[in-house]
Amino acid sequence: MRKILIYPLTILLLLPGVLMYPANVLTLQAEEPQRENTEEDTAEEQQTSGPEITSPSAILMEAAGGNVIWEKDADTRRAPASVTKVMTLLLIFDALEEGKITLEDDVQTSEYAASMGGSQVFLEPGETQTVDTLIKCIAVASANDACVAMAEYISGSEEAFVEQMNQRAEGLGMVNTHFVNCNGLDTDGHETTARDIALMSRELIIHYPKIHEYSMIWMDTITHVTRKGTSEFGLTNTNKLIRQYAYATGLKTGSTSNAGFCVSATAEKDGVELIAVIMGADNSKDRFQDAVKLLDYGFGKCTFYVDDAVKNVAEVPVTGGIQEEVSAHMAGKFHYVDTTGADLSQIRRKVEVRKGLRAPVGKGDPAGEMVYYLNGKEIGRQKLVASENVGRMRYTDALERTMDRFFLENAKHQ
Template identity: 60%
Template structure:
């Protein structure tokens, strides 16, 4: 039966009729993902009115933040504990990428599906017991198709059991300051005590997209296929992204939908426009159309009040510090990182001022790359950030022998 469903999905996706297919799939205890809804663009007049009054999402809980600096732009009941459904998978993906980053896991690793993982139900890609897929394919299944079976298979591979993996999820959440979150499973199926908040979802979403930007490669896939290879042979299975914003909102970059009977419809949406990156979260929406509409409204509001400043010039004047007891009496500085700032207070970043502050003097030896001062950024008399100015070269300590040679050179140089 699973193979038949998989075959049907591939055929229907081939003809672009995923909407009909999703309606035909059994819901079990898990709500089917929404059919595609057209997102209407806000008129200029509506957008202008929203900037004055702020968004008014229908979602029971909502949260909007600027991803780079973590500035909160909007909140509605953002600390209310609610069931998150498959938005849970953001933390699952975060731990998967942590394992990749540490070298514990590799993209080409073969992941075996257990009997338990294959039994998950709900949103799935119909992995069979004993079936293997690469970690790369499993990540794709989780990110695009919200596959519960792939989540559990990855959890068991990384931690030995789903229970041990969930303990790591809760530990990671604690470390991020997600104070009102408790996970009971790795895929978001309804379970007593499995709760989080819109704000906490925003926090873990930011950690994932800023620490592991490569997630965007997966979260922006609209349609793709995987190959099931079992004792019964090989067959193709179609994947369709559950996040309709990817097709309906031109600035969308991800991230994860969720819907269950307890949770309603949820979405953590990421988007980028003119260098500004935003994360919006809506929870407990009454239907799929509302979660899309609310997310677009939140993101439009955020882009309307945010302006990005990026300094591509760095130091524009020579920066030097006097060196005491060195083979050279001065050391010049340079900046090795680019400063960027997103303003959310209606100020014009074009009016940004840069001020150089340097140490009065330094004792030799001075190491290359040692901090000799700071480049300070001030906007409308308010400091908004600073980056270090580092020694361009090393300056060695002047010894008696070096001082004598230096004196002789100066004496006999014409």
Template identity: 65%
Template sequence: MEASTGTILYEKDPDTPRPPASVTKIMTMLLIFDALEEGKIHLDDTVPVSEHAASMGGSQVFLEVGETQSVDTMLKCISVASANDACVCMAEYICGSEEEFVRQMNQRAKELGMNHTTFINCNGLDADGHETSARDIALMSKELITKYPQIHDYCTIWMENITHTTRKGTSEFGLTNTNKLIRQYEYATGLKTGSTGLAKFCVSATAKKNDIELIAVILGADNSKTRFQDAVTLLNYGFASCQIYKDYSPPKLGKIKIIGGVKENIPCKYKTTFQYLDTNGQNLSAITKHLELKKELHAPIQKGDSVGNLIYKLNGEEIGRIQILAAVSSDKASFWDCLKKLLSFYFHVA
């Protein structure tokens, strides 16, 4: 998948539900970043460790009951070392219980169109009915890396130590990245590995080259080496077969005349930056732009109202468009507004 547009470049059996192992943690981290953005939690918050969290098996950082770690450190433990115990700590910290956190994971999945996904826990340990698909993993990976690109600050750490402070004293614990592509593939930027008896070996691998960001998902590989080899094969194919056009300098927009409004004219703006993904080797320098913008509007106008489009064509065919929006609102002028305007004009002329 190309990350910015969500275009699928290659797929094989993308919708069969399978156990995803620790690739599950992509959704866990997405909810953590959602909570950070909403101000519910902060990176320097201290997160306690419960008995339930400390009891997690599998990959862990051996957090002890009563110990605390910052949200920032917990994110490192989850992203780098795939720590099951840290996932449960964060789930309980954000939602009060892992059960409520998992409910929100499933709700977020539904919102993203992940139609073949059911989460039973927040860390990916094998559980009946805990499953997702390659396409669904790509969708949540896209959401995480495009909405919260700071995730790469965590998932590209190769090795780092954390400090355990417990009743027994203070000790250092080394985190080592489970994603070997960070060292083995020059364009690698993340994202998450996973392996269990049921899931076998899985990875959602992200990489960036020349402004193109790709996501390659492998599920059910027989061994760790194969999942990474297959991911690299997909990424190399993607980089070789696509190019992206992003218009960072669209035509400048003037003001639009308002009839019967408090304001005589209003500024407008583009809704977004236009981008186009080509997989056919076309000459993207031949792309043309055509501005369709209303010359005048009748009040009232609300900020965000559509007032036109910038249309992009290649070889005479439209390849996309972006909306032009009113940058401010303008109420309809009242009798008194008109009178004040008339008096102002009269005295100015006089």
């Protein structure tokens, strides 16, 4: 794997017209030269040149930037089995972040939640467990009963929670997904795609990296306290990759008679995190082997470009402000992944400032975009935002500015 990092660079602006300049790059690691691909390479051609994946649907995505590295039939709708729980976990962490629930909250199991079949931790009606424990049950043991208990606790019913799941999916651009339940048990109409699974997996690990603390647990125990007394129940992670693959960081497995064997596997190496999704494998061994092939391919064959020049990169004109300009910085790092063997040191950046920016301007307001080009072709954009507040100019401010300019001009001619 080759990884290219950008060091912060202050850009002096503004100049009329187009400003183009090379990125300041450092090659940290390099392996064999990459194959040169043409723009006419199709997804099918990339499949033949990539790893040999036996499963019917698969995709490999770079997590930070969401770039798709490799795919195979990634948009065919299939039953996802327990990989569904990635969305369930996402909504749980959303609720935690919003302060609707806490990890210490006690959640009571309903009769309906306790009635779930398939993989479960055998919660009993009336039994209480903390949110923290139920997350562990979902992430480690893929517990269907724990999913429903959390769905009811957050939304009042599984149906209401599933509605939220579908709304969240729509917001992520998961156009081929429809959830019917929160745990992935086979149900008519409950379907998604490899691409959509990658999208929700990325959302979970990028915004809530704490999920890795749960998904990397190999074995643990929970304590049942019921009318029958107290008992210990052992949890064993369903994702064997966390023990078998050196760079594994999670995330979720799933299998049913209808879905076959599925996995959303995350892994990190040298600061780069990848997501490998496998759907419809014939057996558990095949899904893990295919996931490893994808991850190895990504780490071994891709060049990653990261521009973290997030400091002030532009001075943007402001109309009607107490300041005539506002400093702008990148809203976040820019990520790009290349599989063609292109020379990423040739990436150029162009600042496009927002025209007609009028006061008042708030810190974080849109101020333009940084546009990235490779060999003359646009490869991506990153937003620029205001670094400070700029208030609206008052009459006295305008008078003072006019007088300052008047005296300055007079001084020049004396």
